[in-house]
Amino acid sequence: MARVLTLSEAIAELVRDGDTVALEGFTHLIPVAAGQEIIRQRKQDLVLCRMTPDIVYDQLIGAGCARKLVFSWGGNPGVGSLHRFRDAVQHSWPRPLEIEEHSHAGMANRYVAGASGLPFAVLRGYTGTDLPGCTDSIRTVTCPFTGEVLAAVPALNPDVGIVHAQRADRRGTVQLWGITGVQKETVLASKRSLVTVEEIVDELTPRPGAVVLPGWAVTAVAEVPGGAHPSYAQGYSERDNDYYRRWDEISRDREGFASWLRREGLTGRTAR
Known part of the structure; x- marks a missing residue:
């Protein structure tokens, strides 16, 4: 049975320096809050995996958390490039970034x-x-x-798989629906897993087409309302398109990015 933890407790316990970590989500249900908590706790030397790394991976890379990225596409969806990702690959800032690219x-x-x-x-x-x-x-x-x-x-077997979903019950059984990617496979493939959810309920209401992850397959769940922002969680929140557009300007400049880290309380390595 999965344990119910706070987000800070879960990241502190499950994510260790040097781990291979996958934060998966496709278009929506992207575990942004979990990624930012990784930055806040200054986890280092991570191998980050994701099919479609977007702005939360740009933030993780810019904060110096990653030494390698395993991916198949990267960008700020609907806007353009990931500038912190580009800076790391092209100029090794804030540290060199190895890449492993797949389809x-x-x-x-x-x-x-x-x-x-x-x-x-x-x-x-x-x-x-x-x-x-x-x-x-x-x-x-x-x-x-x-x-x-x-x-x-x-095979890809991350040390830690992290996804966001709509609901979980108090035994850690997870329910998610809408556009899904490889969230289920990520959890089942990982040695340890964290699912952040919009809410924890006493009993899950059956929903046609929903994916259910049993509590025995999940290490921990954390209630994090809005944990997918600026992506959306179907039935709970809308996509914040302005955030994605603003990120393009914030991330273009190293000092601007470092200032953003400080404003958000995400004191990564570049802000020390």
């Missing part, structure tokens, strides 16, 4: 393999791209039945 299908299959207890995933993909020449973790295998050469990628 969306490759990343999704890596999570599925990890959740399934398999050592690797096989897919038709990467053909005609230069990714296999740039990413060591993309290999090929020959099908023993047809002789077809296929792409193979290793």
